Amino acid sequence: MNEILLFLLLGLGTGAVIAAIAVGIVVTYRGSGFINLAAGAIAMLAGFSFWALRTGELGFTVGTPLAVALTYAFVIVVSVAIELAVFRPLRTAAPLAKLVASLGVLLTAQAAMLLAFGTSQHPQPTIIPIRVVRMLDGAVPLSAFVLSGMVVAMTVLLWALYRWTRFGLATRAASENDIAARLAGLSPNELSLTNSMLASLVLGTLGIFAGSVAALDTTTLPFLVVPALAAALFARLTSFTIACACGLGIGMAESLIEYASTKSWFPTSEGVAWPGVKELLVFVLIVAAMFLRGASLPMRGELVEQRLPDVPRPKHAVKLAVPSTLLCAIALVVLPFDFRQALTNSLIGTVMALSLVVITGFVGQISVVQLALAGVAGFTVSHLAVDAGIGFPLAPLAGIAAAVVLGLVTAVSALRVRGVALAVVTIAAAVAVYNFGFVNPTWGGGATGSPVPDPHLFGINLGPNASYRGLDGNVPSPVFGWVALAATVLLSLLVVSVRRGTLGRRMLAVRSNERAAAGAAIDVRNVKLVAFGISALIAGVAGTLYAYNFGSVSADRFSVPLALSLIAFAYAGGITLVSGAVFAGLIAAQGLVPYALDTWFGLSGNWFLLFGGVVLIFTLIQNPEGVAGSFYRTAQMRRKRKVELTESEPASVS
Structure with missing residues (x-):
């Protein structure tokens, strides 16, 4: 029993990372109506910013307090840019367009970091002391308790902010009825921007402090968005507390699977425990929740x-x-x-x-x-x-x-x-x-x-x-x-x-x-x-x-x-x-x-990935029909004008 409890506690670190991303997703969704697939990528940007400032990667080194402050400033600027350039123009777009737009942000951020810092993992300077807490006949990293405590504290503050302040009530009103909110004198655009900055603060905190829990590379944090999406979906994209609790729970459940994989009865292949069981668990949980809570027809x-x-x-x-x-x-x-x-x-x-x-x-x-x-x-x-x-x-x-x-x-x-x-x-x-x-x-x-x-x-x-x-x-x-x-x-x-x-x-x-x-x-x-x-x-x-x-x-x-x-x-x-x-x-x-x-210009795959992300966002905003759709629409308009000119010629001659 002690071993099970120990592994539950060991899962707090990963669970805190998942919970923080889930809470960031909920904040963004409540403010702008976007399910932000790039939430983990924003945390990644914060992590790379803090790492580069502390290790001299940019040509100079700054102390921890200044690096933290500059990282927060950086992610806020990034969130404002994303809000103004992507979220606001697509505020009334179809959900598919919104989802793909956040995917474009993810691809752009990932490609930028690949071009800047490569594919290898980078040892991030940790703020949380590297210590362990002895308990249950084992040792739990102090970072697991600190990070999970920080996420819970941020969740409680957000819950209080949205429940008891005018800003929170205004955000709830705008998310439920955009037109009525405008008639009441509220600005959905300003509320969305503020919520995006709040989400960036949550994700920036994660990127700065997650160095002792998650690897700093271009894949780990960005794609922890998948279990985070599961937690946010359980919370119906509205409840901070449920999103946080489910994120922590998913992390602890994955840790229990790690514990089970050490047992003799766990399936193995080529002498190694089966991989992917954690991801399979997340999928099963999502399907079960959605099937039980979904409806055969839309409301x-x-x-x-x-x-x-x-x-x-x-x-x-x-x-x-x-x-x-x-x-x-x-x-x-x-x-x-x-x-x-x-x-x-x-x-x-x-x-x-x-x-x-x-x-x-x-x-x-x-x-x-x-x-x-x-x-x-x-x-x-x-x-x-x-x-x-x-x-x-x-x-x-x-x-x-x-x-x-x-x-x-x-x-x-x-x-x-x-x-x-x-x-x-x-x-x-x-x-x-x-x-x-x-x-x-x-x-x-x-x-x-x-x-x-x-x-x-x-x-x-x-x-x-x-x-x-x-x-x-x-x-x-x-x-x-x-x-x-x-x-x-x-x-x-x-x-x-x-x-x-x-x-x-x-x-x-x-x-x-x-x-x-x-x-x-x-x-x-x-x-x-x-x-x-x-x-x-x-x-x-x-x-x-x-x-x-x-x-x-x-x-x-x-x-x-x-x-x-x-x-x-x-x-x-x-x-x-x-x-x-x-x-x-x-x-x-x-x-x-x-x-x-x-071949001709030396543009590598990462450059093309960056180009693809930017072009995708531009296409969604300027031409939601896509490139082929634009050509088709232009051809149709030309045919229509040609027919109109042909029909008008006899009348002009007469």
Whole structure:
């Protein structure tokens, strides 16, 4: 019993970090209506600021008090910049746009720190004394008690501030009814800005003091936002005390799993305890809470939805597909091997973006799990080929089927959860699948990855190592590029046919208003399940192509940061259009545009990640339809003006 209590106390440190991020999320949401995926990234910025000031990384060193003061000033300036440049212009935007905007902030902050300080962990100077407290036949770091005490104190102060002060009452009023608050003389913009600065103080405190608990790098703090989102979701994004308590509880529960992993009965693989069990626990908790507390249809207060990007009916799809396909097929032959590989990567990225067009663009369901579904298909192909000797085409068919099954399992959450809450569920699912599935040697490839042999059909090699090597005679072979091109074209036409058909109209009805759709005799449940199934099938095809393209599958190719960047690029391209998916494929990681920029101008992946984050934010503010949507709208306006001019000519002549 003492051991269990000891590990509960040991979990206070991590729990305090999760709780602080959760409280920061709640503060931001109450003030501006944003679920801030960048909350952990702001804490990361504070941590790097404090570290750089104390270690002389900036060319000078300052004392601890001044470093703390300057760090607070820095995060406040950052929060004001984010509020004025991102949150305020999108205050009345759709929840999807708000969520993706915070994702853009996350990508921008992460890329900036990668460019400035690299990928390695940095030992952060600690303010909390490095001591332990002897108790329960063990030792607990003093930092765990101090940090958790600080978070609890901040939570109590925030609770009192919002409950007993005029500012708190005004924030509550503005969050419940923006128009009524304006009529009462309140300024929602000023309240949002003040709340953003308060959230930055909470997160800045975390970044400064978390050095003894969390590693200072570009991934640890930013992606602790996932369990923090779970805690905030349990609190309905409104209660500071519940968010704090759940954050501490999640940290202690994860510590208990660490304790269990030391026992002989805990499952192991290659002599090591199964990884990812903590992330799986977070996912299960979120799904259970959302399923029990969610509703099959939105409540009356959720009926009014701000305008989502338009979903125009595709025209001339085949006419456009034929020349584009021929041009791409020729390019796969004449391009040098490295650009040929980048073009193939873009084709696979296009397929991945198509899965988001169906589930997010057509149905309005914000799913982050699509890349994980692709990974499931890829690892299935590898294990069947290597362990069971099952090759092409049965292995990819089985991989696609596995992706569809997991996609439908995930879709069960969508039956009672929607909007940004669904996004949180699927983020947790992506993290769980990555850590419990792909990193785990039992199911995935572990640290070394898992090989995938070339696909052969009737004795013909269809893979990157096929005998025909294009004009330059190098691998990868254009043959596999043609396979990827054929899959991309066929799936694009599938998505076009879905949009044009009855199913597409039902999807749009569900996206627009679930209650109205149900009133029109549309089975909302079945429409969502079918949409998740089609989207998972497309993602499964992308996963099998990815596996054959690289000759192996590894966990890092399906990580959560890549999943988030995929959504960012898909939204920037045009989340509701097939042409938007093509644009997203061109600018996706390892795609044609990033490779060309790196080759010609020396812009590395981190520079492109920074560029992508900034462009994503700019696109959301200036053009919510995306790049392809903008081109489509401009073309429509030109056609309309041309028709108007044509119709007016006879009258002018007469």
